[in-house]
Amino acid sequence: MGTNLRESYKVTQSAVEKSYNHQIGLKNNSEYEHWADEVGKELVKYFYSQYPGVKIEIPKMREKSKKSILGKIKNLEIERLSKLYAVEGISEEEKDEFYYLIEERIHENDELDINDTLNVIREIIYAKFNPNSIHNIEETIMVDGISKSTKTALLRILMSKIINSGETYEYKKDIIKYFNCEYGRTAAERSGLEENDIIRYQSIVNIRKDESKIQRLRDANSFLKANDLRGMKIIVSSIPDDIDTKNEELINIIGKRKRSEENKTRQQYTHLGVVEIGKEFFAKLEDNSELLEKLHMQVIPCSSRHKKKGNGYEAEHIKFINTDNPEFTLELQFKSEYVENMCRGEGEASHQHRPGKERILPHAENDKELIEKLRYMTPRYKTFPSVGSEIQIQRYSILQNVISYFQGQIVPGSEEYEEAIRLLTGIESREKVI
Numbered sequence: 290m291g292t293n294l295r296e297s298y299k300v301t302q303s304a305v306e307k308s309y310n311h312q313i314g315l316k317n318n319s320e321y322e323h324w325a326d327e328v329g330k331e332l333v334k335y336f337y338s339q340y341p342g343v344k345i346e347i348p349k350m351r352e353k354s355k356k357s358i359l360g361k362i363k364n365l366e367i368e369r370l371s372k373l374y375a376v377e378g379i380s381e382e383e384k385d386e387f388y389y390l391i392e393e394r395i396h397e398n399d400e401l402d403i404n405d406t407l408n409v410i411r412e413i414i415y416a417k418f419n420p421n422s423i424h425n426i427e428e429t430i431m432v433d434g435i436s437k438s439t440k441t442a443l444l445r446i447l448m449s450k451i452i453n454s455g456e457t458y459e460y461k462k463d464i465i466k467y468f469n470c471e472y473g474r475t476a477a478e479r480s481g482l483e484e485n486d487i488i489r490y491q492s493i494v495n496i497r498k499d500e501s502k503i504q505r506l507r508d509a510n511s512f513l514k515a516n517d518l519r520g521m522k523i524i525v526s527s528i529p530d531d532i533d534t535k536n537e538e539l540i541n542i543i544g545k546r547k548r549s550e551e552n553k554t555r556q557q558y559t560h561l562g563v564v565e566i567g568k569e570f571f572a573k574l575e576d577n578s579e580l581l582e583k584l585h586m587q588v589i590p591c592s593s594r595h596k597k598k599g600n601g602y603e604a605e606h607i608k609f610i611n612t613d614n615p616e617f618t619l620e621l622q623f624k625s626e627y628v629e630n631m632c633r634g635e636g637e638a639s640h641q642h643r644p645g646k647e648r649i650l651p652h653a654e655n656d657k658e659l660i661e662k663l664r665y666m667t668p669r670y671k672t673f674p675s676v677g678s679e680i681q682i683q684r685y686s687i688l689q690n691v692i693s694y695f696q697g698q699i700v701p702g703s704e705e706y707e708e709a710i711r712l713l714t715g716i717e718s719r720e721k722v723i
Contacts, residue, residue: 303386304509308362312515316352321617325350325519326671328584328609328619330680333673335580336523339573340566342532346524346626348673353518354694356666361515363390364438369513371442373506375449375493388414391439398434405429413443418450423464431472437487444472444488484598516589516608517620521673525563526626539565556627560603563625567605568595570623574607585612586619601631633696650698650705656712667694688713 546558604624611617653659
């Protein structure tokens with residue numbers, strides 16, 4: 290259904306295609322890259338000035354790959370259409386586009402019962418609410434093989450249909466209470482983890498009250514912008530016992546660490562200390578109008594967030610926008626080495642454990658095809674080492690980009706590693722970076 294549908298719309302570009310082409314242009318914008326590089330250097334300098342005794346890994350910046358950009362845009366379009374569906378309804382053409390994007394995701398996982406899953410998804414999107422189907426819908430879509438963002442989109446639509454159905458008030462009240470307890474705000478409150486509010490239906494309620502938010506949903510060009518096209522990470526590896534700070538919470542954490550004898554417990558206290566430093570550092574950034582003005586940037590409203598997940602991931606995230614050109618954005622992440630190690634390779638918080646996010650080496654008929662696939666799916670990285678009092682920029686080679694991205698998949702000394710070196714070093718004499 291979805292594939293035939295897409296073929297019939299080749300004359301005009303979809304919202305996803307328009308946004309993708311625009312953001313590929315941004316990705317290749319040299320002014321954007323220069324601004325992000327300068328911001329990166331200054332952010333590192335500022336951190337060193339505020340926390341001279343705290344040791345960090347060499348800061349790293351990545352530029353999203355074409356594959357990641359397209360995936361991000363599709364994810365945003367699924368979010369946009371599902372919210373719009375729940376808020377005011379969408380056209381049949383938009384329902385078809387929404388179904389196509391979801392269908393594409395379902396086909397990425399061979400372990401799902403594809404036909405049954407798609408039948409249920411079609412019912413959610415196209416059919417009137419049937420209370421007799423609720424159990425089957427829940428059993429079909431709330432499985433590990435379907436991504437959280439897909440579940441969120443489908444549950445929001447389902448909830449809106451339940452609310453707007455002709456069922457009795459008591460039935461609606463009971464079923465809504467059940468879904469909130471299992472997948473909504475009540476689930477988050479019970480667990481203490483915000484991520485367990487999968488439905489996030491309060492956002493729909495908030496949008497309905499704000500016409501400007503509804504207008505933003507209607508404007509696909511604005512909504513489908515990826516504000517993390519370029520992103521940087523500051524990873525704290527150690528905090529000294531004698532850190533110079535007036536932060537009482539940080540002093541308390543370091544005091545507990547000093548009194549602890551077990552290495553694992555000390556590591557956990559170091560992580561908690563990093564969390565506290567991250568919150569403080571971001572607050573300082575937001576308040577430093579002189580630095581923000583110097584770098585021609587401002588914090589994107591509501592972008593400073595503390596993220597904590599059940600898999601152990603915990604970090605600070607903030608996004609900046611260029612005041613001269615709002616198209617230029619940069620995300621900064623701040624986390625402990627403890628959490629970063631979870632995100633690497635086969636770690637419990639790595640992409641390998643997220644549906645649709647797995648990093649799998651591509652198969653190809655020849656070297657040329659393999660290079661093209663690697664270019665499409667591999668980000669570009671650069672680091673910001675400190676040399677004396679200066680912060681420099683070192684761009685990764687094509688080989689370094691690939692090895693870094695497929696960490697855990699390409700093991701040094703393995704047959705895949707040797708093949709990667711043979712292939713990629715062969716083109717480094719002609720091209721500096723991927």
